[in-house]
Amino acid sequence: MLKFCPKKCFRVTIDAKNNMAAAMELYCWKGDWDLPSVDPDCLTVLAYARFSGAPLKVHKITNPWKSPTGSLPALKTKDDGCISQPHKMIIHFRKQKYNADYDLSAKEGADTLAFICLMEEKFLPALIYTLWVDSKNYVDVTRRWYAENIPFPLNFFLPNRMHSSFLDRLRLIKGDNGLEPGEEAEKELYKDALECMTLLSQRLGNQTFFFGQSPSSLDAHVFGLLAPLLKMKLPSNKLQQHLKSLDNLCHFCTNILTLYFPPEGADGPSRKASSPHGGDNSEFDNEPHKRRNQILSVFVALGAMLSYAFLTGIVSVHRVDSHHAVQKTEAVRIGEDEINGED
Amino acid sequence: MGTVHARSLDPLPMTGPDFGVHGDDVEFVEVQPESKQEVLENKDVIVQRVHIDGLGRTKEDFLGYEIAELFTAKNLIDVMKKAHEAREKLLRLGIFRQVEVVIDTCQEEDALPNGLDVTFEVKEMRRLTGSYNTMVGNNEGSMVLGLKLPNLFGRAEKLTFQFSYGTKETSYGLSFFKPQPGYFERNFAINLYKVTGQFPWSSLRETDRGISTEINFPIWKTNHTLKWEGVWRELGCLARTASFAIREESGHSLKSSISHAMVIDTRNSTILPRQGFLLKVNQELAGYTGGDASFLKEDIEIQLNRRLFWDSVFSASLWGGLLIPIGEKPSCIADRFYLGGPTSVRGFSMYSIGPQSEGDYLGGEAYWAGGVHLYTPLPFRPGRGGFGDLFRTHFFLNAGNLCNLNYGEGPHAHLQKLAECIRWSYGAGIVLRLGNIARLELNYCIPMGVQSGDRICDGVQFGAGIRFL
Amino acid sequence: MSLAAEAFVSQIAAVEPWPENATLYQPLKDDQILLSDHASSLAVQAYLRMCTLPVQVACRANAEYMSPSGKVPFIHVGNQVVSELGPIVQFTKAKGHSLSDGLNEVQKAEMKAYMELVNSMLLTAELYILWCDENTAKQITVPRYSTPYPWPLNHILAYQKQWEVKRKMKAIGWAGKTIDQVYEDVSQCCQALSQRLGTQPYFFNKQPTELDALVFGHLFTILTTELTSDALAERVKNYSNLLSFCQRIEKNYFGDNDSSSIVGRISPFS
Numbered sequence A: 001m002l003k004f005c006p007k008k009c010f011r012v013t014i015d016a017k018n019n020m021a022a023a024m025e026l027y028c029w030k031g032d033w034d035l036p037s038v039d040p041d042c043l044t045v046l047a048y049a050r051f052s053g054a055p056l057k058v059h060k061i062t063n064p065w066k067s068p069t070g071s072l073p074a075l076k077t078k079d080d081g082c083i084s085q086p087h088k089m090i091i092h093f094r095k096q097k098y099n100a101d102y103d104l105s106a107k108e109g110a111d112t113l114a115f116i117c118l119m120e121e122k123f124l125p126a127l128i129y130t131l132w133v134d135s136k137n138y139v140d141v142t143r144r145w146y147a148e149n150i151p152f153p154l155n156f157f158l159p160n161r162m163h164s165s166f167l168d169r170l171r172l173i174k175g176d177n178g179l180e181p182g183e184e185a186e187k188e189l190y191k192d193a194l195e196c197m198t199l200l201s202q203r204l205g206n207q208t209f210f211f212g213q214s215p216s217s218l219d220a221h222v223f224g225l226l227a228p229l230l231k232m233k234l235p236s237n238k239l240q241q242h243l244k245s246l247d248n249l250c251h252f253c254t255n256i257l258t259l260y261f262p263p264e265g266a267d268g269p270s271r272k273a274s275s276p277h278g279g280d281n282s283e284f285d286n287e288p289h290k291r292r293n294q295i296l297s298v299f300v301a302l303g304a305m306l307s308y309a310f311l312t313g314i315v316s317v318h319r320v321d322s323h324h325a326v327q328k329t330e331a332v333r334i335g336e337d338e339i340n341g342e343d
Numbered sequence B: 001m002g003t004v005h006a007r008s009l010d011p012l013p014m015t016g017p018d019f020g021v022h023g024d025d026v027e028f029v030e031v032q033p034e035s036k037q038e039v040l041e042n043k044d045v046i047v048q049r050v051h052i053d054g055l056g057r058t059k060e061d062f063l064g065y066e067i068a069e070l071f072t073a074k075n076l077i078d079v080m081k082k083a084h085e086a087r088e089k090l091l092r093l094g095i096f097r098q099v100e101v102v103i104d105t106c107q108e109e110d111a112l113p114n115g116l117d118v119t120f121e122v123k124e125m126r127r128l129t130g131s132y133n134t135m136v137g138n139n140e141g142s143m144v145l146g147l148k149l150p151n152l153f154g155r156a157e158k159l160t161f162q163f164s165y166g167t168k169e170t171s172y173g174l175s176f177f178k179p180q181p182g183y184f185e186r187n188f189a190i191n192l193y194k195v196t197g198q199f200p201w202s203s204l205r206e207t208d209r210g211i212s213t214e215i216n217f218p219i220w221k222t223n224h225t226l227k228w229e230g231v232w233r234e235l236g237c238l239a240r241t242a243s244f245a246i247r248e249e250s251g252h253s254l255k256s257s258i259s260h261a262m263v264i265d266t267r268n269s270t271i272l273p274r275q276g277f278l279l280k281v282n283q284e285l286a287g288y289t290g291g292d293a294s295f296l297k298e299d300i301e302i303q304l305n306r307r308l309f310w311d312s313v314f315s316a317s318l319w320g321g322l323l324i325p326i327g328e329k330p331s332c333i334a335d336r337f338y339l340g341g342p343t344s345v346r347g348f349s350m351y352s353i354g355p356q357s358e359g360d361y362l363g364g365e366a367y368w369a370g371g372v373h374l375y376t377p378l379p380f381r382p383g384r385g386g387f388g389d390l391f392r393t394h395f396f397l398n399a400g401n402l403c404n405l406n407y408g409e410g411p412h413a414h415l416q417k418l419a420e421c422i423r424w425s426y427g428a429g430i431v432l433r434l435g436n437i438a439r440l441e442l443n444y445c446i447p448m449g450v451q452s453g454d455r456i457c458d459g460v461q462f463g464a465g466i467r468f469l
Numbered sequence C: 001m002s003l004a005a006e007a008f009v010s011q012i013a014a015v016e017p018w019p020e021n022a023t024l025y026q027p028l029k030d031d032q033i034l035l036s037d038h039a040s041s042l043a044v045q046a047y048l049r050m051c052t053l054p055v056q057v058a059c060r061a062n063a064e065y066m067s068p069s070g071k072v073p074f075i076h077v078g079n080q081v082v083s084e085l086g087p088i089v090q091f092t093k094a095k096g097h098s099l100s101d102g103l104n105e106v107q108k109a110e111m112k113a114y115m116e117l118v119n120s121m122l123l124t125a126e127l128y129i130l131w132c133d134e135n136t137a138k139q140i141t142v143p144r145y146s147t148p149y150p151w152p153l154n155h156i157l158a159y160q161k162q163w164e165v166k167r168k169m170k171a172i173g174w175a176g177k178t179i180d181q182v183y184e185d186v187s188q189c190c191q192a193l194s195q196r197l198g199t200q201p202y203f204f205n206k207q208p209t210e211l212d213a214l215v216f217g218h219l220f221t222i223l224t225t226e227l228t229s230d231a232l233a234e235r236v237k238n239y240s241n242l243l244s245f246c247q248r249i250e251k252n253y254f255g256d257n258d259s260s261s262i263v264g265r266i267s268p269f270s
Helices: A007-020 A040-052 A086-095 A106-133 A135-149 A158-174 A183-204 A217-231 A238-245 A247-260 A269-274 A282-286 A290-312 A322-342 B037-042 B060-072 B076-092 B244-249 B411-419 C003-015 C035-050 C085-094 C105-132 C134-145 C153-171 C179-197 C210-224 C231-237 C240-254
Strands: A024-029 A056-061 A074-076 B004-006 B046-053 B096-105 B115-124 B129-136 B141-150 B158-166 B170-180 B183-199 B204-219 B222-237 B251-265 B276-291 B295-307 B313-325 B366-376 B391-403 B423-434 B438-448 B459-465 C023-026 C056-059 C074-077 C080-083
Touching: A024 A040, A040 A056, A040 A086, A040 A217, A040 A247, A086 A217, A106 A135, A106 A158, A106 A183, A106 A217, A106 A238, A106 C105, A106 C179, A135 A158, A158 C153, A183 A238, A183 A247, A183 C105, A217 A238, A217 A247, A238 A247, B046 B060, B060 B076, B076 B096, B076 B115, B222 B244, B222 B276, B251 C153, B366 B411, B391 B411, B391 B438, C023 C035, C035 C085, C035 C105, C035 C210, C035 C240, C074 C085, C080 C085, C085 C210, C105 C134, C105 C153, C105 C179, C105 C210, C134 C153, C179 C231, C179 C240, C210 C231, C210 C240, C231 C240
Parallel strands: A024 A056, B046 B115, C023 C056
Antiparallel strands: A024 A074, B004 B096, B096 B115, B129 B141, B141 B158, B158 B170, B170 B183, B183 B204, B204 B222, B222 B251, B251 B276, B276 B295, B295 B313, B313 B366, B366 B391, B391 B423, B423 B438, B438 B459, C023 C074, C074 C080
């Protein structure tokens, strides 16, 4: 038997419960590209919290060192301390009676577990590769985003550290210590991921959510992993193209976004402004003051040189009448010769 | 009275490590002419004192042995000769950069009228030296970085660290060498090493990590080496297409072996000798000191050189080897012998003779190979006296055979097996000598006696290496 | 297996029929093989028997290093070498033998998902218990793993492997788990499998598929292997339909051999 819980019901519940207890606080990465968060794990937890109606105070930050566990996402709870793994967070929500899987049958519960494993084994490595290891994507999109959004001075070394840790993780998961960004690794990883997406699509079929009309934890996991791939603008986008060709998965993600994460309007206006443009202006758009900065830097340099020249006496300006002008000119020339001689 | 300076060296055949001075050239001792030289020659002299100036960390008692001979000199020419020999001995210790000899009359109070003072002015080597070389091995090149600490504790101990990064191989090694005071030829060394090699002819990759200790000592005219070696060998397939026989050899094994080698080398050079002969016999017994490789291995190398008319040299060489596995386990591919290539039987591809499986060569347990060469100077002798002397033309005839033996059959059957299906080749080419280190060859070869499964390289073949058949 | 190699293998595989002398290689059965390897090997054997493809089992001390991917078991068919169940299933498919042809798309998706569930939960739990639980590692795993090698190689190889497994556990987030949490995960996995199986004879009703082979391989090995404690086997025994499932497959596909061939009780005191 399926229960249909309209959206409004949840909204009211959240407000009511918010007034009661301080409840849980979630620290997660900031959002962009129409997403509530750019990190798949954060998205999963956020989605599950919305699905199950858990009252959550969300802190969208860009500095992982500010979170209570030193990494994001992090869930700060009243009694159980701080949790950093999404699985454990969902278990915590369930313990607090916020359970989106309440209506699932035993078999559906088993399927949930199986499909989550499938995604993590087959899809997640390819996602890590495409975001963090593939050279073009990493440099143009991922590293740029993290470098621009993480506060100084962490933005100099944190993205690189994350890159190395993701590459190591990928190598260990795949059991291949020699994995390098390149065509062969890409092909193998993507093949598994494409198959996985196709299987998910087949399992979803025409339904709104995986198990009927109301979302469950499997939906949260799938959303968390697919939404970044769908929404981020990636130059190297083979994986993205395949996802976009699977209509039901795209609808699934956009559906969840519109239903549970209505746009707040504050996420990256500069991105929104630049999205209709092509790639040509993107560089210019990213630095709207580029021309101004260039001219300014030329003037600053000139000013510095001139002030140095004046202050050290290489060049001096005297008010003379034309009578002495000739003598002065000669004096300057001699001075110049001396300078040249010194050099 | 004038002073006599002894300069440069007439090198003996290389016996110890790291002489520091090489060269086939011979320079003679120069003597500043003295009007009274003739008188001195017949006069009896006594060496009263020998000084060694410039010692830092070297222990004096250690050097006493090298210069002891000097005191037995009877006349001036004897003193000069013995001083020259002592200088050589000091240099071959490998702890001095420079040794100069000054012979003067004794100036002390107790000086005898015919007393002489001999002073060795030495410059010790620095405590730590680094080096960067490129090396040419058997058909591969590598970049070698070295760190050397000569004369570590004052008695010519030497600690060396080497890191080699090559086209096929990466390796590093640490070695400690200590000679016996007074008998430099008797010495012992300990080595720790890690060597990685790739062998595309067998689709095999091998990593060896090992430790070895060896003792060298001369007996009469021969040089003996006793060595214990413990090696952890890791074998793996080089490519996915490796044959299953090679795949079966993959894995780890431990070899702990004792070996003995005897060398008699009277050649004047190792690379392009003009005279002399070489006899090298090596045996190795593995398995009785631990490890899981168990075999007895014999290896022999003979080379004869003789000068002929018109500056040409005739050279004949013979190699042979036998591997007898002990126990039921079959021999490991890393212990077997290989044959073929520009450094052994020319005209065949590298190590591509003998038993093979799907194109991967497995090596054999017994082999023999022989070659006769005629080395002549380049026709029309271009660049004579200079660059042209490094080149030689050579005409060769090589032959050899490699197979596995069933040791239950008896020696007669073995000899028969080694004598049938002999591979041989002949041809001519040019040889270039690279210092005293290596040799380059460019040959035109015609292989014959090719059996099915062998890979040949007929026509032009290029080879670079240290040890050639 | 890289894509190009796979395509090549499939092409060659399709041409030749299954030979009589196909061989499966695994580590030495009595002394060396560990729980996780035995489970994988049994899964492949079960699968090949279900496809009625004959295969001989050969035990080699260096099977792990012979394998092209570093994992056991692997099969040597003709002159092809294929390791691990996934690629072996594809290999046999290229030769025209397949157990999952009769499934529809949704069922195939579910089958793949459950196979991943077993791999990522059961197999990882087995590896954790063998290598990261100090008790088991010291008493059972390390002595068994190092049997074929002489001193000091045995210690070096065993600890090298242990370090590798621990690194992997850290990468996938299992390093912080306690042994009880791992048993919990095993229970959860068994529960999911049990619920999916329900009262059917096989996971997809009448006919066994590769999923059945995989589940049988792992569960049967867990049930018949002696470890330092029975906790792992007990968790599986809670689900009676899984027990009868194992017995059914054993009877149907391994019943003709003498019991010593698969019911090799891996005793820690050999």
